[in-house]
Structures are given as structure tokens and as C-alpha cells.
Amino acid sequence: MKHFIWTLCLLSMACAQGAVPIASGSLDGAEIDDGWSHLVVTVDPDGEDRVTRIWLASVDGEVALRTGDSRWWANLQRDPEIRIRVSGSDHPYRAEFPRTHEERVRIDEAFLEKYGGWERMMFSDERGETHENYAWLRRD
DSSP: OHHHHHHHHHHHHHHOOOOOOBOSSOOOHHHHHHOSSEEEEEEOTTSOEEEEEEOOEEETTEEEEEESSOHHHHHHHHOOEEEEEETTEEEEEEEEOOOSHHHHHHHHHHHHHHHHHHHHHHOOSOTTOSOSEEEEEEOO
């Protein structure tokens, strides 16, 4: 019985979720480019956080993402607030959607430079056409 209680206590502590602190500073391009993938947090229609692991790249010091259709992308279209979770802290950003084909090409080129062969193998479409959805992530 004693072991059961200790196991229950440990399980409840492991499952407890505390608030993730909001970071005061911005991420730099090296922090984005050093990671293979990153956690991003958007908010579902019911107000719950949706945490998703995605690829990010930096383009001239700015953070960029792209994706197909997904729940987290629908969240971003409804509410452009997004957080990048790095080292236990959330870095708040606001999504802005590229208006030109040239911007999408720049984003795709940054992903090609970062992910190399994986990028070529998975996304063989012309640059600027690899995904349906693109966004810049900017600090307010």
C-alpha cells in the first residue's frame, strides 16, 4: 500500500502542469536555426493551448514557418498570436502572412538551406509553391 501511495504521488506530480513562463527577450536566428524542430503554441477555439512540433527557419533575422492545412494553422488564421517554446519558456510572436510570391520563395530558400536533402526529398515543388500556407513570426 505504501508503494502505491508513493507511485500515485509521483504520478500526480509528473502530470501536474504549471504555467509556462513568458520570455522577455526575442529569439535570435541562431536559436531558430540550431534546432531541428520547435514547439509552437496556438490557442484552440475552446481556449485550450495546442502545442505542435514544427520546422522553423530564420530569414534575414526573422522567423518563418510554412505548413499544409492543420488545426494549429486554423488557430493561427483565427488568432495570429503564437508562441515558440524554447528551454521551458514561451516567446510570443504574431503571425503575418506573406503577400507576394517572392516572399514565399525567400522562405522556401531558407528551409532548403537549413534542411537540405530532407527538404528536397519531401518538398520537390518549385520554391514558393511547396506549401499552401506561409507566415512570418514577428514580435509586437
